[in-house]
Amino acid sequence: MSNYDEVNSELYGKTGTDPEVEKELIRRIAIIEEQGNVVPPLTKNDWILTLILFVVVGLGPVFYEAIKLGVQ
């Protein structure tokens, strides 16, 4: 059974949409499932940069001010 048929047998009549929209929806779901990541995901470098920005620019000033002013 192809992935399309499998998705169709699971979703047919259960999406609450018009038949032609549902048919297209099932086709797209089958493609997305086969392709896995449809678009390039974030890389390890993205996650590292996120962490650095969060700690240095997001939390850094708070700690800096806390030390400078004292939590009072």
Place this chain on the structure above:
Amino acid sequence: MAKKEFDANQESQFGILPLLKEERPYTLLDNTWINIGLAIATWCFLIGGSVSLFAGFKIGVLGTLAGNMASVLVMALASSTSSAKYGIDLYTGANSYLGRNGTSLLMACITVFQLVWNIILSIMFGRAVDNIVSGIKGVDTMGPVFVAIMSLIGLFLIILIVWKGPLVMKKMNAIVAPLLIVVIVMLLIMISKNYGWHGVLDGKPIAPFDSEWVNFLIVFELNLGAGLSWWPNMGGMGRLCKSEKASYWANLFGLVLAATAGTAVGIASAVTIGNADPTEWMVPIGGIVLGIISLVFVAFANLTSGSCVTYNMCLGLKRTRWFKNKSWAFLVLIYDIPAVIGLIIWPTQIYDNFYILLAISCTFYCPIVAINTVDYFFFRKQNLDIRSLFNNSADSKYNFWNGFNWVAIVVMLIGMPFYLLFLNPATLVYHEAFKYVTASGASLVFSGALYYVLGKLILFRKNIGGYRSKDQTIRKEEQNEY
């Protein structure tokens, strides 16, 4: 009457269909312009005005940058990456952690918030136009009726932009957003020319607390709240992006850097001129030509923000049974009818209580962002069952209890008042513990931890919500093999 021919491309941009890679129009740059267009509006300046109550320019900008950075990076992680990965909007994705009926409940609340934002943005547009015309005519104001008519025209223009869809929004923002950056720089130059950089940098806060630490923390908190309240605007644009990078990093440039720059103008003008809203001083200080050119762009900035807010919300509403099979134009019109009514009946009441909406938003978005993040990263390991997202029947893995994930809903209901234990966002009366953990930070961590514990104890143990689904694991393995 012949039925209109089905157009898959139209249906995917204006409907619930997940977008495939080749259909996605937004690069990182496109989405950055969209985000800048969303972030910069009169509201940035007003937040700058609030910041100036507690901090001068340097501390105000530092706290604003830190608050925006910390909140936007967390808020956008789950929402924008999942939307880009599967080509789905935020509310379709929400089925995986709230259930389809739980998502409808969430949308009912958010629709009210977003409609009020639309009203406020339309009024901001109306006021900006009033300042342009009165500047040209050399009078103080054209009067409330003129502002009301211009606000309605602003709303009509928002409807028109959203009706034309994401491609028009992309083109419009690619022109308006770079010019908005120029206007922001120009406004800072105008202020420094009149008051000197020392005047700006040495400007004193208007009504600070006694403790400098509390003042800084309030600024940080205000911007944490502002950053988290972008959450309902994620997803709609993320699904249009060609990569997760384009979906995620655009938020950094728009919602963090551009929003901080806009807020900086508000702070600078408040501590020097005594008025945070540049639309009211652009003409007197910048001169008629420069002032009016700047005003035109600020007026348009409210429309780009409004169109982004409306597009995201209408896309979400398209998944509901009332609108699923209706045309896009019909949906956008129906959605904005309450905004028209609000604009006609209560314009002043809504505009003057802008801060109360922001305050309620803070308490609302902390727990939902926490639930979204914990569910997507810790429970689902970044893998959603796309079939179940669109399966409206009881055999969907995301059916939970008759379409409601009561664990998430209970965490929401506990997480919202939890925020108030630390800070009343409307009056800014704070509790001692606020000085150590902030209110948004505490609410985020508490809600996330509570959802994690209850989720493991209830959802995983009872195998509700497809968290232990074998099918999902098998499909994931198949995808990896492929």
